[in-house]
Amino acid sequence: MRTDGWPRPKAVCNREVSTLTDTSQTQPFTNQSILLAKRPTGLPDASTFRFETSAVPSVQDGEFLVRTLWLSVDPYMRGRMNDVKSYVPPFPVNEVIRGGGIGQVVASRHPDFEAGDLVTGELPWQRYVTSRGRGLRKLNPSLQPITAALGVVGMTGLTAYFGLFEVGRPRPGETVVVSGAAGAVGSVVGQLAKLAGCRVVGIAGSDEKIEYLTKELGFDAAINYKGTDLREAVRAACPNGVDVYFDNVGGDITDAVVFRMNDFGRIALCGQISAYNLARPDVGPRLLPLFVMRRLSAQGFIVSDFSSRFSEGLQRLARWHQAGQLKSRETVIEGFERLPDAFLGLFRGDNVGKLLVKVADPVHPAG
Numbered sequence: 001m002r003t004d005g006w007p008r009p010k011a012v013c014n015r016e017v018s019t020l021t022d023t024s025q026t027q028p029f030t031n032q033s034i035l036l037a038k039r040p041t042g043l044p045d046a047s048t049f050r051f052e053t054s055a056v057p058s059v060q061d062g063e064f065l066v067r068t069l070w071l072s073v074d075p076y077m078r079g080r081m082n083d084v085k086s087y088v089p090p091f092p093v094n095e096v097i098r099g100g101g102i103g104q105v106v107a108s109r110h111p112d113f114e115a116g117d118l119v120t121g122e123l124p125w126q127r128y129v130t131s132r133g134r135g136l137r138k139l140n141p142s143l144q145p146i147t148a149a150l151g152v153v154g155m156t157g158l159t160a161y162f163g164l165f166e167v168g169r170p171r172p173g174e175t176v177v178v179s180g181a182a183g184a185v186g187s188v189v190g191q192l193a194k195l196a197g198c199r200v201v202g203i204a205g206s207d208e209k210i211e212y213l214t215k216e217l218g219f220d221a222a223i224n225y226k227g228t229d230l231r232e233a234v235r236a237a238c239p240n241g242v243d244v245y246f247d248n249v250g251g252d253i254t255d256a257v258v259f260r261m262n263d264f265g266r267i268a269l270c271g272q273i274s275a276y277n278l279a280r281p282d283v284g285p286r287l288l289p290l291f292v293m294r295r296l297s298a299q300g301f302i303v304s305d306f307s308s309r310f311s312e313g314l315q316r317l318a319r320w321h322q323a324g325q326l327k328s329r330e331t332v333i334e335g336f337e338r339l340p341d342a343f344l345g346l347f348r349g350d351n352v353g354k355l356l357v358k359v360a361d362p363v364h365p366a367g
């Protein structure tokens with residue numbers, strides 16, 4: 001009889017079942033999920049989410065069971081809570097929310113995955129999930145820390161890499177400004193722009209973040225947008241004007257930067273987090289006459305536009321990261337039940353670097 005606490009597979013097995021003993025799990029048959037309870041208007045709150053418990057699913061032939069270790073909370077997930085046509089479909093109401101994550105295979109009846117393997121990709125906000133492997137890949141064992149796969153050597157890093165180099169197209173000596181600069185994407189953008197030989201100015205929401213940007217990440221200047229005359233601060237920080245603006249935020253911050261753009265300046269529109277919780281869109285036209293006078297161009301992009309080049313991007317990011325040229329900080333919230341509040345923390349500016357939720361520790365295979 002099995003004594004490892006894992007559910008016995010129901011179906012007859014045509015390959016050996018590999019399992020992993022999990023000594024830290026006190027209720028091995030209980031699963032927990034977080035669903036979208038209703039579509040929020042404005043800023044989501046606790047009533048947007050619903051917790052459910054269920055049995056841990058049994059593993060069928062061709063499947064493996066993943067225990068969730070880490071989940072990424074990302075601003076784009078707010079857009080998926082709205083019922084609007086976008087580049088990703090909305091989360092259905094009363095279904096489990098999904099996002100980037102890292103898990104460990106704890107039981108397998110799949111030929112390509114073994115108990116103990118670490119996997120990454122889209123995971124549900126759920127402690128355990130069965131998979132046939134679609135949308136999940138094994139983690140590169142040389143990547144340290146493994147959470148870099150959700151940040152600097154993952155979608156975050158790729159967004160910064162392609163957004164800056166393919167959309168912003170900075171040249172050595174140019175001035176690059178990035179908003180949301182101390183966050184996951186912004187902190188990578190600034191460092192990449194420094195590697196490209198640019199003068200780099202970051203905009204972020206606290207003095208602690210400003211110090212992080214200038215003292216740890218090597219930004220040339222940084223502006224705390226709270227309680228500042230932003231136009232004056234951008235003018236002072238960018239004496240030669242702005243050539244490339246990497247926009248994560250939008251709103252008043254973007255207005256202040258656009259006023260300082262040089263002729264033929266480029267704006268890489270990555271995100272507009274200041275608008276994600278607006279009940280009504282903030283309609284323009286705003287500064288379009290300046291776009292004409294200065295022949296500016298602004299291009300929105302989604303990281304998946306560059307999916308055919310992801311392996312190139314990941315290789316370069318991993319090399320810089322390994323060499324210590326690309327630093328990354330993580331803000332880690334511990335506990336599955338804290339996922340909704342961690343997500344809301346993105347809109348309070350709680351994080352420096354990538355915001356992650358730690359759900360469980362990996363189990364080390366015996367022997």
Ligand SMILES: NC(=O)c1ccc[n+]([C@@H]2O[C@H](COP(=O)([O-])OP(=O)(O)OC[C@H]3O[C@@H](n4cnc5c(N)ncnc54)[C@H](OP(=O)(O)O)[C@@H]3O)[C@@H](O)[C@H]2O)c1
Nearest residue numbers: 075183184185204205248270271272273274301302303349
């Ligand atoms: N286009 C793409 O493919 C793509 C991919 C990934 C991410 N994105 C976008 O990139 C942006 C950054 O994403 P991320 O994952 O790196 O998040 P993040 O920057 O790590 O976290 C969000 C940060 O935004 C700032 N913020 C929140 N509300 C704000 C407001 N009203 N005004 C000004 N700043 C505000 C906060 O920092 P402060 O303390 O500085 O306010 C917060 O820490 C988001 O807009 C996201 O949607 C786009």
